[in-house]
Amino acid sequence: MKISFFGAAQNVTGSNYLLDVNGSRVLVDCGYYQERDFRYRNHEPFPYDPIDIDAVLLTHAHLDHSGLLPKLVKHGFKGKIFCTEASADIAKIIMYDSAHIQEEDIKHKKKRHAKQGRKSPYPYEAIFTTEDVDATAEMIVPVKYEQEVQVVDGLKCTFNDAGHILGAAMLYLTMQEGDKTRTMIFSGDMGRPDAPILCNPTTFEKADYVVVESTYGNRVHKPNKDIPNTLARIINQAHRSGGNIVVPSFAVERSQELLFHMHNLLIEKRIPQMPVFLDSPMAVRVTEVFHRHPELFDEETAAMLARGEHPCDFPGLMLTRSVDESKAIAVNKGSAIIIAGSGMCTGGRIKHHIKHNIEKPESTIMFVGYQAVGTLGRTLLAAPEKIRIHGEEYTVSARIEKINGFSAHADRNELFGWISALKEAPRHLFVTHGESEAAKEFGEYINLKTGWDVSIPEYCDEQELI
Numbered sequence: 479m480k481i482s483f484f485g486a487a488q489n490v491t492g493s494n495y496l497l498d499v500n501g502s503r504v505l506v507d508c509g510y511y512q513e514r515d516f517r518y519r520n521h522e523p524f525p526y527d528p529i530d531i532d533a534v535l536l537t538h539a540h541l542d543h544s545g546l547l548p549k550l551v552k553h554g555f556k557g558k559i560f561c562t563e564a565s566a567d568i569a570k571i572i573m574y575d576s577a578h579i580q581e582e583d584i585k586h587k588k589k590r591h592a593k594q595g596r597k598s599p600y601p602y603e604a605i606f607t608t609e610d611v612d613a614t615a616e617m618i619v620p621v622k623y624e625q626e627v628q629v630v631d632g633l634k635c636t637f638n639d640a641g642h643i644l645g646a647a648m649l650y651l652t653m654q655e656g657d658k659t660r661t662m663i664f665s666g667d668m669g670r671p672d673a674p675i676l677c678n679p680t681t682f683e684k685a686d687y688v689v690v691e692s693t694y695g696n697r698v699h700k701p702n703k704d705i706p707n708t709l710a711r712i713i714n715q716a717h718r719s720g721g722n723i724v725v726p727s728f729a730v731e732r733s734q735e736l737l738f739h740m741h742n743l744l745i746e747k748r749i750p751q752m753p754v755f756l757d758s759p760m761a762v763r764v765t766e767v768f769h770r771h772p773e774l775f776d777e778e779t780a781a782m783l784a785r786g787e788h789p790c791d792f793p794g795l796m797l798t799r800s801v802d803e804s805k806a807i808a809v810n811k812g813s814a815i816i817i818a819g820s821g822m823c824t825g826g827r828i829k830h831h832i833k834h835n836i837e838k839p840e841s842t843i844m845f846v847g848y849q850a851v852g853t854l855g856r857t858l859l860a861a862p863e864k865i866r867i868h869g870e871e872y873t874v875s876a877r878i879e880k881i882n883g884f885s886a887h888a889d890r891n892e893l894f895g896w897i898s899a900l901k902e903a904p905r906h907l908f909v910t911h912g913e914s915e916a917a918k919e920f921g922e923y924i925n926l927k928t929g930w931d932v933s934i935p936e937y938c939d940e941q942e943l944i
């Protein structure tokens with residue numbers, strides 16, 4: 479019995495763990511690397527042969543957990559991919575989107591490099607194509623939360639609500655080899671206890687081994703109670719000045735969370751009714767998944783449904799899919815809220831909306847998520863005087879606002895609270911899915927508070943499960 483760490487080990491993306499149990503090989507997640515320093519790994523062969531893998535357990539749909547599944551299939555994986563029903567729906571949307579972006583990127587890169595006389599270190603082909611995603615989608619076996627699944631001979635798994643994004647799961651594994659039985663928990667990505675729409679993360683009392691994420695393992699979030707107040711202030715201010723509010727947002731969860739808050743503010747009459755455009759075909763498709771899975775909502779949202787309301791719907795909300803519908807938003811008269819992707823303004827429709835609004839002092843660009851270094855979003859956050867978009871220069875006259883407190887990840891105290899639910903020391907606890915510093919600091923924190931046996935595995939480390 480053995481675990482190997484092939485991703486999200488002293489870094490955040492590319493989640494990928496391999497379990498060797500009773501002669502079978504089972505992967506937990508097969509994620510895409512999104513951090514610049516590690517992206518080269520997306521192009522390299524897997525550190526194992528995909529043909530030898532018997533099954534995959536997918537904790538949730540995010541690209542950094544699901545994004546290399548089509549590559550695994552392309553290179554010979556023939557087993558089943560187990561995940562929750564909502565994860566299955568959202569993962570398909572994310573994988574098709576990724577294939578599409580890669581196919582487009584390759585075309586442009588080839589032309590650009592030819593013109594500049596440059597050469598890419600990798601072949602000019604997508605890591606996987608739409609056809610690979612078609613094949614992957616066929617292999618997904620959707621399961622319900624808390625339903626025990628026999629994955630392979632000697633390994634059973636239960637998916638438990640992780641409260642991170644719709645369908646996200648913590649895995650509880652029971653592994654058997656001869657007369658030896660060991661249990662193991664994978665936290666997956668852990669949400670925050672009071673996040674809108676979603677249920678709270680599941681806690682566990684006992685396990686032999688624990689693998690816990692540490693994205694914010696060395697930080698404490700601001701209370702998210704401030705979000706509705708700040709949102710109301712920004713919307714009212716923009717409405718009074720007659721401008722638009724342009725919101726760069728991620729398609730999965732953040733957009734729906736925003737709709738939830740706007741819904742409540744509208745019901746409470748804290749903001750005026752105005753057109754709200756969800757101008758992202760991907761966000762619209764993910765919102766449809768929310769409509770299909772009301773059974774996953776928390777009590778507060780269930781009560782909303784019982785009143786005949788839906789967290790992702792309210793008067794004035796318009797879901798725009800086609801390019802023509804999107805272009806029509808620019809000629810809309812009066813104030814409107816425009817939510818579009820990408821979340822860091824690196825591409826997509828948001829760039830057009832920013833161009834149309836950035837020179838208007840009555841408009842507002844409102845950030846609701848982390849903006850990585852080197853992105854247009856990050857540049858805009860610093861409120862520069864001028865900015866270049868699509869090769870043209872614009873004067874920044876619009877207000878730039880940021881709402882803090884949105885986070886789909888538990889912070890240090892919340893992660894530790896989850897660990898504290900364990901009534902006895904596990905045989906070993908692995909800290910993963912965090913930048914090196916965050917993972918190490920969190921590991922030390924756990925050890926200091928509990929005295930438990932903790933390690934922070936590195937890429938390609940393996941450990942015998944004794």
Ligand SMILES: [Zn+2]
Nearest residue numbers: 538540642667
């Ligand atoms: Zn995630």
